[in-house]
Amino acid sequence: MIDTLPIKTSTGRPLRKEEMVINMGPQHPSTHGVLRLEVVLDGEIVVDVIPHMGYLHRCFEKHSEHMTNYQQVIPYADRMDYLASMNNDWGYALAVERLLKIEVPPRVEYIRVIMAELQRIASHLIAVGTYGIDMGAFTPFLWCFRDRERILDLFEMTCGARLLYNYIWVGGLSHDIPPGFVDKAKAFCKYFLPNIKELNDLLTYNTIFVKRTADIGVLPADVAINYACSGPMLRGSGVSFDLRRDDPYGVYDKFEWNVEVGKGEMGTLGDCWDRYIVRVREMEQSVKIIEQALAAIPEGDVQSALPKRIRPDAGEIYVRTETPRGELGFYVISDGSATPYRVKARAPAFVNLSVMSEISRGCMIADLVAIVGSVDIVLGEVDR
Amino acid sequence: MTPQEILDQLRANFGEAILESKLDAPQPWISVAPNRTKDICFFLRDTASLQFDYLMCLSSVDNKDKQLSVVYHVWSTTQKHKIVLKAFCPRDNAHIQSVSSVWGTADWHEREAFDMMGIVFDEHPDLRRILCPDDYPGNPLRKDFKVPEFYQGIKVPY
Numbered sequence: 388m389i390d391t392l393p394i395k396t397s398t399g400r401p402l403r404k405e406e407m408v409i410n411m412g413p414q415h416p417s418t419h420g421v422l423r424l425e426v427v428l429d430g431e432i433v434v435d436v437i438p439h440m441g442y443l444h445r446c447f448e449k450h451s452e453h454m455t456n457y458q459q460v461i462p463y464a465d466r467m468d469y470l471a472s473m474n475n476d477w478g479y480a481l482a483v484e485r486l487l488k489i490e491v492p493p494r495v496e497y498i499r500v501i502m503a504e505l506q507r508i509a510s511h512l513i514a515v516g517t518y519g520i521d522m523g524a525f526t527p528f529l530w531c532f533r534d535r536e537r538i539l540d541l542f543e544m545t546c547g548a549r550l551l552y553n554y555i556w557v558g559g560l561s562h563d564i565p566p567g568f569v570d571k572a573k574a575f576c577k578y579f580l581p582n583i584k585e586l587n588d589l590l591t592y593n594t595i596f597v598k599r600t601a602d603i604g605v606l607p608a609d610v611a612i613n614y615a616c617s618g619p620m621l622r623g624s625g626v627s628f629d630l631r632r633d634d635p636y637g638v639y640d641k642f643e644w645n646v647e648v649g650k651g652e653m654g655t656l657g658d659c660w661d662r663y664i665v666r667v668r669e670m671e672q673s674v675k676i677i678e679q680a681l682a683a684i685p686e687g688d689v690q691s692a693l694p695k696r697i698r699p700d701a702g703e704i705y706v707r708t709e710t711p712r713g714e715l716g717f718y719v720i721s722d723g724s725a726t727p728y729r730v731k732a733r734a735p736a737f738v739n740l741s742v743m744s745e746i747s748r749g750c751m752i753a754d755l756v757a758i759v760g761s762v763d764i765v766l767g768e769v770d771r
Numbered sequence: 772m773t774p775q776e777i778l779d780q781l782r783a784n785f786g787e788a789i790l791e792s793k794l795d796a797p798q799p800w801i802s803v804a805p806n807r808t809k810d811i812c813f814f815l816r817d818t819a820s821l822q823f824d825y826l827m828c829l830s831s832v833d834n835k836d837k838q839l840s841v842v843y844h845v846w847s848t849t850q851k852h853k854i855v856l857k858a859f860c861p862r863d864n865a866h867i868q869s870v871s872s873v874w875g876t877a878d879w880h881e882r883e884a885f886d887m888m889g890i891v892f893d894e895h896p897d898l899r900r901i902l903c904p905d906d907y908p909g910n911p912l913r914k915d916f917k918v919p920e921f922y923q924g925i926k927v928p929y
Contacts, residue, residue, distance in 0.1 A: 398897050441902040448887070449911055485797075612824050612848055615876035628848065705798060705828060705844045705855070716828045718842065722835065731830035741879040770902060 396427055397437055405429055411755070413442055419517065419759070420766030422740075431751050436744040443770040451730035457483050457697040458557055460730065465551040467732060468768040470513055473506035473542075474710035476555035479730075481636055482706035482717040483557045486699040494687035495559050496638045501572065501680045502542070502554065503637075504673040508579070509538040510711035511666045511673075514763040518663060519590050521760040522599045527590040534582055537575050544568065558693040569681050576674050576681075583671055591667060600663060601654030604746045604758035608657065614742035617735050618713025619669065620762060623649040623662035630709035642679045644672045659761035666711075666763070698725055712736050712763060734768040772820060772852050774799035780821065785811055790859075800842075800855035805867040808843075808858050809894070812873040815845065815854075822847045823854070826870075829880035831888035833914045839865050839890055860890065869895035887912040 391401040396408060411424040421442035427435040447467060451460045464479040465472040477499055484491065491499075516531030539549045546554045546562050554561050590596055606616070608624040621628055629646040631639040647668040649661030699721040707716040713735030722728040739762050747758045774794045778801055781789050788807040793800055803811050815823040827844040834840055843856040858867050869892035871878040881892045882901040889910035892898060900907070906923075909916050918927055 397899070441900075441904070444902045446911060610875070613875045615826050615874065626848070633851075702797065707827060714827065716844070718828055718830045718844070720832065728835075729830075729832050731828065731832075733828040733830075737879065738876055741876060745875070 396435065397425060397439070398435075400427075400435070402427070403429075406434060409752075413439075416520075419764055420769075422759075422764065422766055422769070424755070424759070426752065426755065428752060431753075433747055433750050433752055433755055436747050436755065438740060438743065440740075440766065440769050443766050445771065447732060447771040448730055451727055454726055456725050457699075457727060460727065461556065462551070462553050464732075465553055466767060467734065467771055468710060468712065468715075468736065468765045469550060470765050471506050471510040471711045472551050473502045473555060474510075474708065475715065476552065477503055477637075478706065478708040478710065478715045479717050480555050480557045481708060482704055482719045483697065483699070485706055486702060486704050486719060486721055487557070487694060487697065489558055489692060489694065491558060491692050492687045492689065493638070493685045495689050495692070497680050497684045498560060498564055498689065499555055500637050500639065500642075501677055501684075502545075504677045504680075505538050505541060505572070507673045507711045508670050509535045511670050512538075514666055514711070515586070515590075515663065518760045518763075519596070521756050522596055524590055524593070524596060527586060530582070530586060530589070534579060537578070541568065541572055541575065544571070556693065557697060559691070560689040563689045569684065572677065572681055576678050580671070580674055583667065587667065591664065597653050597660060599754075600659040600757055600761070603659045603750065603754045604761060605655045606657040606662075606742065606746050610742065610745060611657070614745065615738050616713065616742055617738065618709065618711065619662050619665040620713060620739045620742075622647060623665045623761075624657035625649050625651070625661075630707055630714060634707060636706075636708055638680075639676070641683070642676050644675050647672060659757050662761045662763075696725070698723065707733070710735060712765065712768070713739060732771055734771060736762075736764040736766075736768040737771075740764050740769055772850065774801075774854060777801070777821065777852075777854050780818070781811065781814070784814060798844075798853070798855050800857050802857040802859060805841075805858040805860045806893075808856075808868045808870055809873065811856070812843070812845075812870045815856075816873055820850075822849050824848055824874075826874040826876050826880075827853075829870075829877055829884065831884035831890055831912065833888060833912065834859075837862055839888060841867055841884060841890060843870070865890045866893055867891070868893050869898075871895055886910070889913065 390404050394402045409426045413421040413423040423439040425437040464475045512531040512535045516528040519527035543549050546552050606624050608626050611621050611624045627646050627648050647665050653660045701723040703720040705718045707714045716733030718731040720729040788804040790802045823845040825846045830842045832840045838859045840859045846853045884890050886900040
């Protein structure tokens with residue numbers, strides 16, 4: 388009796404008779420972008436998942452080599468993770484600053500922290516809100532977008548843009564914060580904290596939501612480390628690791644805050660609910676950091692350290708920063724000229740997505756949606 | 772552990788597979804033989820005093836001396852130390868041993884290096900292109916790459 392079909396998956400595995408292949412995406416609402424999942428199914432049970440990406444590939448790394456100077460790469464870095472542009476700018480700017488061995492003024496450091504943490508909240512709000520939609524809850528999504536709008540207003544009054552800012556430059560910032568920003572940001576923090584509680588009541592501890600996410604897509608800590616997961620993905624598995632604390636940059640060491648980790652409260656440690664709750668709790672921590680930074684922001688000129696010409700000595704550096712999705716690394720090689728010789732971006736979403744097929748084998752197809760959502764991918768960053 | 776101690780340990784165990792090193796760089800690196808990367812990485816991961824369990828980044832570089840190289844940035848979550856490994860290979864016969872059996876994350880990084888730089892990773896379980904289409908001509912991140920005038924019968928704008 389023949390039990391395999393003359394059909395193969397794209398990894399070359401022959402299909403068994405009872406299996407079928409279904410394409411989820413590229414245009415599928417629950418893939419959060421243009422991602423195609425080739426799903427091998429045995430009835431309702433997922434046997435294998437083969438992600439296909441590259442639909443949004445815009446040659447970030449090749450473009451970087453063809454700019455006329457280092458500063459011009461920043462708008463491209465903006466467009467990698469378009470939900471967390473501030474964090475991307477900072478990662479790249481920091482890499483070049485370390486190559487140049489320049490220090491930025493304290494005021495710049497504080498503003499960068501404030502912007503990065505506001506951006507983290509905005510990004511987590513999207514992650515949390517769309518995750519609610521994936522699980523069939525529509526209202527939290529609208530609430531999250533309502534709050535995110537206020538953050539975008541703050542960014543708009545600072546630099547004029549709402550999504551792609553080109554704000555953090557090598558050695559400084561494009562604009563100082565405008566008059567009234569500090570008060571508005573403080574008002575936002577005050578307004579936002581009760582909303583997290585509201586969100587928890589509506590979504591986090593909702594029985595249906597918990598049933599859909601607890602014990603699903605369990606990612607053990609050793610697998611997470613082996614696949615180099617980072618950010619909420621790694622912390623959800625109980626590993627207390629945050630680059631802001633463990634490989635410090637900026638002025639994060641001046642503030643009091645905690646690294647949130649998953650504890651397996653609703654089921655197994657490292658399940659989808661744990662990854663979700665880490666994001667929710669991180670928003671509270673970010674508010675804490677913002678409040679402290681706003682209270683201590685020093686005076687100064689934000690453009691005093693901007694280099695006139697950027698020509699680092701020949702050398703190379705790998706700098707990693709913590710974005711909402713995890714470890715964003717920039718490996719920059721300089722050959723002494725005015726353009727980077729090579730820029731490699733280590734995108735956290737790309738790396739986090741690679742563990743997905745590992746954790747979704749054996750789950751039901753409806754749970755696959757929960758797993759993809761809990762990874763919190765941004766395809767702009769996966770494909771670069 | 773300091774980079775010097777790591778280098779000494781590697782030298783003692785792998786001898787001539789450890790080629791050169793630059794420990795006074797801001798991020799010290801050690802270059803290794805391209806056909807021994809797997810054993811060396813298993814050693815780095817499993818030795819109790821090293822425990823390099825986290826591959827931060829795997830990058831491919833087209834160097835000025837016409838060689839290709841793969842750069843491994845590894846880190847230990849328990850020992851909190853870092854080291855950079857490099858493996859060089861010739862342009863026309865770019866073969867490097869895969870480390871995807873050591874760190875799962877290397878799987879996709881190596882596919883990306885294969886796609887963008889044309890480096891073949893021996894013993895890789897699933898070496899397919901990852902970002903470019905399967906029929907795309909050439910490896911875009913090589914320095915001598917020319918954008919084709921036509922792709923699939925469509926004129927490429929620039």
